Amino acid sequence: xxxxxxxxxxxxxxxxxxxxxxxxxxxxxxxxxxxxxxxxxxxxxxxxxxxxxxxxxxxxxxxxxxxxxxxxxxxxxxxxxxxxxxxxxxxxxxxxxxxxxxxxxxxxxxxxxxx
Numbered sequence: 001x002x003x004x005x006x007x008x009x010x011x012x013x014x015x016x017x018x019x020x021x022x023x024x025x026x027x028x029x030x031x032x033x034x035x036x037x038x039x040x041x042x043x044x045x046x047x048x049x050x051x052x053x054x055x056x057x058x059x060x061x062x063x064x065x066x067x068x069x070x071x072x073x074x075x076x077x078x079x080x081x082x083x084x085x086x087x088x089x090x091x092x093x094x095x096x097x098x099x100x101x102x103x104x105x106x107x108x109x110x111x112x113x114x115x
Contacts, residue, residue, distance in 0.1 A: 002034040009109040013045060013094070034085035041068065046060055053095040055103055056081070057088050065100050068092070071085040088114045 010027040026041040039054065054065040054077050065079040074083050090111040 002029050003113075004029050005111060005113065007111055011109055013047075013108070024109060026101070028090065030087060031112065034087045035081045037065070037077075037087070037090070038080045039049070039068070039077045039079075039090065043073055044068070044070070044075045046070055046073075047094065050094050050105070051097055051099055051109060053093050053099045053105075054101070055093065056085065057082075057089040057091055058086055059088065062091065062103055064099070064101065065090075067095075073115060088112075 005028040006026075008023065010023045013022055022043065022096070024041055026038045026039065027094070028037065030037045036083050039074050044052065048097070052075065054068060056063040056065045056079065057099070063081070064086050066077055067102065068075040068077045090113070092106055092108045093105045095103075095105040
C-alpha cells in the first residue's frame with residue numbers, strides 16, 4: 001500500500017547567485033511502513049556548485065535520504081530504509097557539492113506528510 005502526494009512550491013532560491021523565483025512541482029510516493037519513498041520533481045533549478053539533498057524527518061531525527069538526481073529540468077530520488085519509519089515531512093536543503101551528513105545548508109522547501 002502506497003500513499004501519493006502531489007505538491008507545488010514557489011520559493012526564491014536562498015543561494016546568492018541564484019536569487020530567482022522558482023516553482024517546483026512534483027509527486028511523492030511513500031509506502032505504508034515508511035520504508036520506501038520515490039520523489040519526482042519538475043522545474044527544480046540546477047545549481048552547478050551545490051546539491052539538493054533530501055531529508056526524511058521523523059519526531060527524533062533528520063535522516064539523510066540522499067541527493068536528487070537531475071535529468072534536464074526534472075529530478076528524482078529513491079530512498080529505502082531497513083526499519084519502518086514514521087515520516088512527518090520531507091525537507092529539501094541546498095548543500096555543498098556531494099552533500100552533508102546532517103542538514104547545514106538553507107532549506108529549499110518542505111513537504112508535510114502529517115498535519
